[in-house]
Amino acid sequence: MKALVLTAGIGNRLRPLTAKRSKSMLMIAGKPVLSYIFESLKENGIKDVVVVTGHGREEIINRFQHGGNLGIKIRYALQHKQKGVENAILTAKDELESEEEFLLINGDVLVEPDMIRRTLGSHESMDAHTTMLVTLVSNPQQFGTVKIGKNGMVEKLVEKGGPERYVSNYAVAGVSVFNSEILTYLEKYKTMENAVEHMITTKQNVVACVWEKEWAEFTWPWDILKANRIVMDRKLKGKGSYISETADIHDSVTIEGPVYIDDAAVIRPHSSVKGPVWIGKRVFIGNNSLVRDYASLCEDVHIGYSVEIRNSMIFDKVDVGRMTYIADSLIGAGSCIEAGAQLWNWRPGSEPFYLDTNGNKVQIPLSKFGAIIGDSVVIGVNTSIYPARRIGEGSFIAPGCVIDRDIPPYSEVHMKQELILSERTSKC
Numbered sequence: 245m246k247a248l249v250l251t252a253g254i255g256n257r258l259r260p261l262t263a264k265r266s267k268s269m270l271m272i273a274g275k276p277v278l279s280y281i282f283e284s285l286k287e288n289g290i291k292d293v294v295v296v297t298g299h300g301r302e303e304i305i306n307r308f309q310h311g312g313n314l315g316i317k318i319r320y321a322l323q324h325k326q327k328g329v330e331n332a333i334l335t336a337k338d339e340l341e342s343e344e345e346f347l348l349i350n351g352d353v354l355v356e357p358d359m360i361r362r363t364l365g366s367h368e369s370m371d372a373h374t375t376m377l378v379t380l381v382s383n384p385q386q387f388g389t390v391k392i393g394k395n396g397m398v399e400k401l402v403e404k405g406g407p408e409r410y411v412s413n414y415a416v417a418g419v420s421v422f423n424s425e426i427l428t429y430l431e432k433y434k435t436m437e438n439a440v441e442h443m444i445t446t447k448q449n450v451v452a453c454v455w456e457k458e459w460a461e462f463t464w465p466w467d468i469l470k471a472n473r474i475v476m477d478r479k480l481k482g483k484g485s486y487i488s489e490t491a492d493i494h495d496s497v498t499i500e501g502p503v504y505i506d507d508a509a510v511i512r513p514h515s516s517v518k519g520p521v522w523i524g525k526r527v528f529i530g531n532n533s534l535v536r537d538y539a540s541l542c543e544d545v546h547i548g549y550s551v552e553i554r555n556s557m558i559f560d561k562v563d564v565g566r567m568t569y570i571a572d573s574l575i576g577a578g579s580c581i582e583a584g585a586q587l588w589n590w591r592p593g594s595e596p597f598y599l600d601t602n603g604n605k606v607q608i609p610l611s612k613f614g615a616i617i618g619d620s621v622v623i624g625v626n627t628s629i630y631p632a633r634r635i636g637e638g639s640f641i642a643p644g645c646v647i648d649r650d651i652p653p654y655s656e657v658h659m660k661q662e663l664i665l666s667e668r669t670s671k672c
Contacts, residue, residue: 246343247290249281250332251351252298252323257464257601260618260637260653261559261576266300267462268351269307271559273475273540274506274524277462278304280356280475281349282314287357288364290347291316294339296332298323330430330439343424353418354460354471356478360419366453367421370396373448374426374440377419379455386463387415388436390452398450401440417455464599465574465616466608472557473538476520480504485519506543530566548583556614565625573614576621576637584626589614597632600650608632618653 251269255262261270268278278295285293293311297304297320304320311318321336333340333348340346347364349355359377367375376398378390389410393399402411429439443450460471480502487493491509501519511517511529518536524543529535532550539553547553548566556573564570565583572589575581589612597608615629618637623629625643635641636653645659 245290245345245347246292246294246340247285247347247349248333248336248340249278249293249295249349249351250329251278251304252296252301252326252332253352254299254326255352255462258462258468260634261465261468261574261616262300263618263637263653264300265303266297266351269300269303270462270468271540271542271557272354272468272471273479273504273522274542276307277354277471278308278351280354281351282308282311282316282318284355284357284360285347285349286314286316288360290360293318294321294336295319295351296321296323296335298326298332328435330434330436334427334430337427340424341427345421345423348420348422350418350461352462354462354474355419356457358457359417359455362455363419363421363453366396366451370451371449372421372451373423373443374398375421375451375453376401377417377455378414378452379417379459380413381415382413384410384413384415387461390414390416392452396452396454398440398444398452400444401437401450403435403437414452414454415461417459418461464606464608466610466613468557468574469538469555469572472522472540473520473555476502476522476538476540480520480522524560542577559619571614572610572612573617575615575617576619578619579617579621579623581617581623582625582627582643585623586628587615588629588631591631599632599634 251266255267269276293316323332323335363375363377388403389412390398391400391411400411402409429442433439458474460467485503487505488507490507491505493511494513496513497511498516503517503519503521505523506525509523509527512531515529515533520538521535522540527541527545529547530549533547534552536554538555541558542560544561545558546563550567551564552569554571556570558575559577561578562575563580568581568585570587573587597613598605613632615633617635620638621635622640624641627641627645629647633647634650636651638654639651640656642658
């Protein structure tokens, strides 16, 4: 069986982290989302993979090539314009129409091996034409949903489309098996919703397979932190730590809880690492620093003296200057956060956080949330950033700024300051 993986989406709600990269190349515990998909496919014996690319395709192809290093075979189909999942599937029609069935994977979902295993098993045992993995969610208006009838049969599929567009709390979870006839149905009926409706009305078995464990789809920036926690819990909790033999960790370093420390990492004296924590290849952590609680540092990250990092995703080749505080934040690749910067993640009181997206305010479902910083950003010395602020890629923030609003891409930001001198009213 072939697998079709869809990665062409633009991911506007995840900007600035998706300004140039596909959602499937977001970093989770040191690896792109797509790496977890390929690993899960291989573990289930599926080694023939077609990837539909579009936005950010160069990074995907450069990293994975044709899959030789992964032990799988990858071919690519280009979706020239992002016109939805139906068009993405039909883009790969030539690769799929000779197959009796194929596995469809959404590239913006964190896929575990058991998700594929269960979907395939259910498909076979139920003698299904189509099998969809589904999961319970509290916000079904943000997802495609299904109504499930007797014996797990799908009675209706409704694609995502707003507050009124859902039929249950069961969301489509991004893993499905289709008979190749779906290609003809999509050409004829134009939408997945209509194609599935045709299958249901013509008495074809459309089956729902329920996933009851935690699940993450990458729609909003905080979904990255959720997925990072899921992966760390899965790989580290209850399984002990991994520390590479080539890691250079000073004897005075304190390590608590499960950690992953990769090759050639360096941790200098009197630092503390409190897991779950993920530390990638060639990461440097300076003296007296504290890295804790689901912090994930990708390859070649450099952390200076007395830095604290908590529950944050730091992409490749980021420099963090001394005495900086980063919590509940996302830092894009190649950025530089200079000494004394403070990324605030809370404010007094219980007022919720909101993220501005295309002129609309979306409430963040977290009590703490920090900054979202794009690739190749410079944050100057002693800069403070308010919670839930986006700093666009390629921007420069001068020293001493207080950032209380979103910053567009490729901006240069300075703050006017006035020195006021006056005579004291009381003298000692």
